Amino acid sequence: MATYNKNPSSNFVSIAIMALVFVALVSDFANASSITVWSGPGCNSSGQIIRNCGCSDINLRGGYSFIYNGQTAALYNEGGCRGVAHTRLNADARMCSGFGWKSIFIQC
Numbered sequence: 564m565a566t567y568n569k570n571p572s573s574n575f576v577s578i579a580i581m582a583l584v585f586v587a588l589v590s591d592f593a594n595a596s597s598i599t600v601w602s603g604p605g606c607n608s609s610g611q612i613i614r615n616c617g618c619s620d621i622n623l624r625g626g627y628s629f630i631y632n633g634q635t636a637a638l639y640n641e642g643g644c645r646g647v648a649h650t651r652l653n654a655d656a657r658m659c660s661g662f663g664w665k666s667i668f669i670q671c
């Protein structure tokens with residue numbers, strides 16, 4: 564019978580767990596909340612995806628689609644996320660006509 568040595572297999576297990584944690588972190592990052600904004604009504608014109616954490620100005624205001632993946636977002640009627648948040652999103656939301664928000668803060 565071959566001698567059984569515990570260490571190599573427990574090393575393998577901990578490396579496998581580390582690899583799984585890494586994959587989970589990377590896919591979590593790839594699935595952060597994002598908002599797509601469009602220049603005109605219909606959500607069918609040229610668009611822009613915003614997925615950065617923190618504050619981003621919104622330059623296209625013809626429609627939006629927010630995909631919630633765990634990070635809430637606050638929308639502001641002024642640029643630079645100044646003033647009071649007008650709307651908070653903590654679920655998928657979509658509207659394919661004009662809106663007034665000028666900036667978004669994604670809380671990561």
Ligand SMILES: *[C@@H]1O[C@H](CO)[C@@H](O)[C@H](O)[C@H]1NC(C)=O
Pocket residue numbers: 604605606607608
């Ligand atoms: C996009 O949607 C708008 C509003 O529904 C519509 O008037 C327009 O024809 C659509 N454009 C295209 C290219 O489908």
